[in-house]
Amino acid sequence: MTLEAETKAVVAKFDYTDEDVNKAVKEFLRQMGEGLEKDGTSLSQIPTYVTGVPNGTEKGLYMAVDLGGTNFRVCSIHLNGDTTFNLTYSKVAIPRELMVAKTAQELFAFLAKQIEVFLQTHHEEHFEKHKRRRLTVSTPEGFRDEEVFRLGFTFSFPVQQIGINKGTLIRWTKGFDIPDAIGKDVCALLQVEIDKLHLPVRVAALVNDTVGTLMARSYSAPGKTSTVLGAIFGTGTNGAYVEKLENVKKPMAGEYDKSTGLMVVNTEWGSFDNQLNVLPNTTWDIQLDKDSVNPGIQMYEKRVSGMFLGEILRLVVLDLLKNPNISLFKDENSSSNDWRSTTNIGEKSSIYAQWGLDTAIMSVAAADNTPELVTLRQALEALDVYSPSLEDAQAFKAIAGAVGRRAARLSAVAIAAVVLQTNTLTDPENEGEPVDIGVDGSLVEHYPYFRDMIYEALRVIEGVGEEGAKRIRIGIAKDGSGVGAALIALVAAGMEKSMSTADYIGEVRSTAKAHDLTAVPEDSEEAVTEN
């Protein structure tokens, strides 16, 4: 078969038809319902203890940290109360060895250290004042009036939330693997390390990045419509939405405000349809899953998110390279190459290594619409492919496009299902109003036409259709997780009122003990004081 014919055959395997999309939406709705009824389902539907969304008038200075992928981000956010905010942030890459550290303590000590560095750099005066107090004041009461930063902890992994600042890790995703942390309260893990450094910081809220995105978008979204869904299409994928409290049938431990009649639910849709009732499953999907650190789970995420798309593409390319009858990245002689050269691929090309093809190249392929595909060919040269021909680049572009298109259509499935679940298109109170959705993540931000392809699929979904798709407003909520975490810390700070410092420390200690964490240093009460 020629390269062109083989490419067509591969591309067809990534087709996800209108019929497939509609079938998947129905299954998604079924699995959402199942997750609201009981624990242990494939779509986890985790109640987040956040019972309302902001309206843009919130004010104050908060901190937020974000652990969820390749980087750890620390920021402080000043909410101005008029839908705007000022954000100061720093970012550090997580050393790979910490992603698979032996103990959770190693990772969390690193995180606390970054918070210390951030305070020293960006809030020096506050930090020094706090240090001076520690040295000069002999009683914990001496700290009573000191301002302690309330911190929103964005932790973007599946967590069984048991309170606004309490939750145990269910499983790691996105390449992290520290078994020691499973089942432990991640807020306590962080607070213990913060206290060891005597920082004036209290972990006030535990937030999934999707919840943060939902909150941030609600704070800053144009108009009066409140946001129904916050979604991430980045390294991983997930969504959190506003559910009617009465629909959450499974028991919820802990305190929460029932007056709004709402509960923000973290779907953990990365694990939608782990049983593969409706998800597509090519030989490359099977291979990718088999070689992953978590086979059999996050099956939807493995077909949708940035961490995996490049790898799917790489596995396809590898198969074509192995086929002696296909002339990908090889030319007979210079006459068959439009650059009058001969193509070959270096033995050490990262295309031969697992994870060797960054999803970013798919964006390059999608964006390059020039007749000679020069930019894409340069990107391929950077992968040690010498003089890729136009045919090579066309094949690569077509396959990458097919993988990306399937991901976008699958993304539309989740979005539509949430919109249908919340009845926002049919609710008379919302008539004629947009249905607002906040999104963040490298894929939706940088992959050209990703949102267009989502809309194309939305239009054919029963219950959405042309008219519904027009009303669905998908807007970027950049860095939503930082601002959103600050907003939730604000709500949580209000809830703390009734809890004294001693109670709070007592709680952290007992949680730490229950999870067999390193003891909180005895003098740590000094570090955590009321405003």
Ligand code: BGC
């Ligand atoms: C995690 C989610 C997270 C998503 C996006 C997934 O792998 O399970 O908790 O929201 O990635 O970061």
